[in-house]
Amino acid sequence: MLTETKSIAPPKRLLYGPGPSMAEPRVYEAMAGPLVGIRDPYFLELIQEIRAGLRQAFGTRNEMTFVVPASGSGAMEAAMANFVLPGSKVAIFAAGHFADRMTAMATRQRARVVRLERPWGEVFDAEEAAQFIERERPQVVAFVQAETSTGAYQSGRAIASAARQVDALVIADTVTSLGAMPVEMDEVGIDVAFSCSQKGLSCPAGLSPISLSPRAWAWLEKRPEEMSTWYLDLRLLEKYFDPPHVYHHTPAPPLYYAMYAALRAIEEEGLMRRWDRHFRAHQRLIAGLKQLGFEPLVKRSEDRIWHVTTVFPPAGVDEAQFRARLFERFNIEIAGGLGQLAGKILRIGTMGPLATDEHVDFLLDAMRQCL
Numbered sequence: 583m584l585t586e587t588k589s590i591a592p593p594k595r596l597l598y599g600p601g602p603s604m605a606e607p608r609v610y611e612a613m614a615g616p617l618v619g620i621r622d623p624y625f626l627e628l629i630q631e632i633r634a635g636l637r638q639a640f641g642t643r644n645e646m647t648f649v650v651p652a653s654g655s656g657a658m659e660a661a662m663a664n665f666v667l668p669g670s671k672v673a674i675f676a677a678g679h680f681a682d683r684m685t686a687m688a689t690r691q692r693a694r695v696v697r698l699e700r701p702w703g704e705v706f707d708a709e710e711a712a713q714f715i716e717r718e719r720p721q722v723v724a725f726v727q728a729e730t731s732t733g734a735y736q737s738g739r740a741i742a743s744a745a746r747q748v749d750a751l752v753i754a755d756t757v758t759s760l761g762a763m764p765v766e767m768d769e770v771g772i773d774v775a776f777s778c779s780q781k782g783l784s785c786p787a788g789l790s791p792i793s794l795s796p797r798a799w800a801w802l803e804k805r806p807e808e809m810s811t812w813y814l815d816l817r818l819l820e821k822y823f824d825p826p827h828v829y830h831h832t833p834a835p836p837l838y839y840a841m842y843a844a845l846r847a848i849e850e851e852g853l854m855r856r857w858d859r860h861f862r863a864h865q866r867l868i869a870g871l872k873q874l875g876f877e878p879l880v881k882r883s884e885d886r887i888w889h890v891t892t893v894f895p896p897a898g899v900d901e902a903q904f905r906a907r908l909f910e911r912f913n914i915e916i917a918g919g920l921g922q923l924a925g926k927i928l929r930i931g932t933m934g935p936l937a938t939d940e941h942v943d944f945l946l947d948a949m950r951q952c953l
């Protein structure tokens with residue numbers, strides 16, 4: 583039997599983690615809109631608006647910009663399944679948990695994966711990136727633009743230009759960067775960028791943006807063999823998003839309403855103003871954290887993700903107990919480390935509505951009280 587106590591009254595948490603992030607009230611309101619059919623003219627128009635908004639956030643003119651009905655990992659899997667052939671060589675820039683996830687997915691596509699590794703928290707310099715790619719001459723190059731497990735950001739410019747020298751396709755994980763930091767897909771030279779909704783875009787999880795350059799799309803149209811996945815076949819997906827809007831899967835309209843509302847908010851604020859707001863919140867947060875005795879994991883400030891700040895706690899502070907105190911006393915959710923950084927660091931997100939002076943100060947004050 584369903585019980586009265588489990589009625590829909592979820593607690594209101596303050597999501598200061600690296601995702602999921604908080605959504606604006608207008609995003610919540612949008613989700614309550616009426617359900618419509620798969621080919622409702624209203625819905626098909628809304629999808630085109632969303633695609634236009636996503637092109638702006640990605641920094642691209644790519645026609646082939648749409649969404650994968652999944653969380654970010656589903657879009658990552660779509661990128662790997664569509665663009666990696668069995669036996670092809672995939673070069674991965676690996677300095678974190680999500681680069682490892684891409685490695686696992688490329689391996690399942692039976693790729694020959696080669697990795698250039700760096701200690702977690704660092705980024706790759708132009709020279710080593712170029713040398714690695716020249717030496718390996720891969721068919722596909724993959725990197726993580728904002729490595730949420732470490733808090734390190736790299737635009738990928740050097741990686742992409744080296745990849746183009748050997749005619750490799752460039753796949754970028756922009757799951758965390760999209761909506762809060764520069765992705766600049768076209769300028770950087772990324773062929774396939776995938777993302778998610780629940781981080782920089784400040785939506786619920788479930789729809790993951792993906793954008794394909796004309797070069798990537800041309801490659802896909804000539805792909806020599808069928809891929810093993812049907813659901814994530816981007817050519818089939820595209821036939822729904824563009825005329826003739828062939829039924830592929832049943833979309834969840836509230837997630838589209840939410841994404842549209844979030845993209846509208848970004849457009850009204852201005853993408854660059856939004857980046858700047860996240861940058862300023864990060865500056866304020868890191869200064870306050872240092873005062874409290876926290877030590878940044880990413881040493882060089884220019885390598886840091888603005889909206890995911892990673893720090894070692896002060897000596898003697900147990901990170902798990904500290905997080906539990908924040909949660910119990912203030913309803914604040916922050917995250918610990920992943921993989922080799924589990925138990926060692928804290929990951930703090932100041933995304934979307936939380937990237938303001940007031941919200942940073944509120945968090946710092948709560949942290950001070952919980953130390």
Ligand SMILES: *Cc1c(COP(=O)(O)O)cnc(C)c1O
Pocket residue numbers: 601653654655656658680726728729730731755757758778787
């Ligand atoms: C969160 C994240 C993912 C996975 O996204 P999910 O929505 O959790 O499936 C992949 N890559 C990066 C860099 C991420 O931060």
